[in-house]
Amino acid sequence: xxxxxxxxxxxxxxxxxxxxxxxxxxxxxxxxxxxxxxxxxxxxxxxxxxxxxxxxxxxxxxxxxxxxxxxxxxxxxxxxxxxxxxxxxxxxxxxxxxxxxxxxxxxxxxxxxxxxxxxxxxxxxxxxxxxxxxxxxxxxxxxxxxxxxxxxxxxxxxxxxxxxxxxxxxxxxxxxxxxxxxxxxxxxxxxxxxxxxxxxxxxxxxxxxxxxxxxx
Numbered sequence: 001x002x003x004x005x006x007x008x009x010x011x012x013x014x015x016x017x018x019x020x021x022x023x024x025x026x027x028x029x030x031x032x033x034x035x036x037x038x039x040x041x042x043x044x045x046x047x048x049x050x051x052x053x054x055x056x057x058x059x060x061x062x063x064x065x066x067x068x069x070x071x072x073x074x075x076x077x078x079x080x081x082x083x084x085x086x087x088x089x090x091x092x093x094x095x096x097x098x099x100x101x102x103x104x105x106x107x108x109x110x111x112x113x114x115x116x117x118x119x120x121x122x123x124x125x126x127x128x129x130x131x132x133x134x135x136x137x138x139x140x141x142x143x144x145x146x147x148x149x150x151x152x153x154x155x156x157x158x159x160x161x162x163x164x165x166x167x168x169x170x171x172x173x174x175x176x177x178x179x180x181x182x183x184x185x186x187x188x189x190x191x192x193x194x195x196x197x198x199x200x201x202x203x204x205x206x207x208x209x210x211x212x213x214x215x216x
Contacts, residue, residue: 009056015042017058021066025075028116031060061191067112075114080212083113087204089168090119094197097172100125100134103183103194105150109203118169122150122183122194128159128174135161135172147173150183150193 019038023029029037035057058066071079086108094102106120107113125131135142143162149155150173160173186192195203 012042012056013058013062016056017062017066018070020058020063021070024063024067024112025070025114025116028114031063035063064110064112067107071112071114079114080207082115083108083111084204084207084212086113086117086119086168087200087207089166090121090170091197091200091204093119093121093165093170094200096138097121097123097131097134098197100131101177101180101196102172103196104200105194109192109195109200118171119165121170121172122175123172124175124177124180124183126177131172131174132159132161135163140165147171149175149179151179 016035016038019041020029020031020034023034023037024031039057090104090108094104100123103122103124104120105122107117108119123131132142132144140163145160145162146157147160149158158173158175160171162169162171164170183194184192184196192199
């Protein structure tokens with residue numbers, strides 16, 4: 001690949017990532033669908049569009065960074081309080097589900113959560129049925145589905161219970177106890193993909209120390 005072609009691909013990735021970030025922040029789109037729609041917006045529907053070039057589409061880390069920039073530019077007056085609110089509610093849910101070793105993941109953890117985002121948890125038990133029965137005994141109305149296993153496509157999808165808590169959507173993926181091994185390990189670049197109750201409390205304490213207000 002020539003330097004010009006490399007520069008073109010890099011610029012396309014950036015444009016697609018920025019367009020995808022707007023869809024995530026404004027509409028609550030997930031990264032996968034936002035990336036595909038953004039690619040169509042930027043590249044058009046022409047048959048010779050360069051989607052077959054290596055590295056044309058941005059990865060999720062690039063989109064996440066663009067969401068951060070969007071939040072800083074356009075939602076600086078509201079996003080920090082919204083994030084604090086979601087993290088506070090996430091902590092309440094995790095404490096209620098403490099016996100299932102809850103871990104927080106997604107935008108509420110990484111700090112990009114905005115008005116359309118919901119809470120994503122990972123729970124661990126001998127059997128998903130234990131969690132299911134526990135939630136039903138709390139008179140929580142559940143919507144059951146499946147989520148990809150966080151360890152990758154070679155692992156079976158896991159049952160996921162979706163429900164409301166303080167009028168916020170919660171999605172709790174239910175894993176076996178053995179899946180906890182290595183779950184809190186950071187990526188090679190140091191990025192944390194999930195955290196436990198203690199980690200979430202530290203994030204909330206840091207927000208309070210920075211003077212971030214809770215949303216109403």
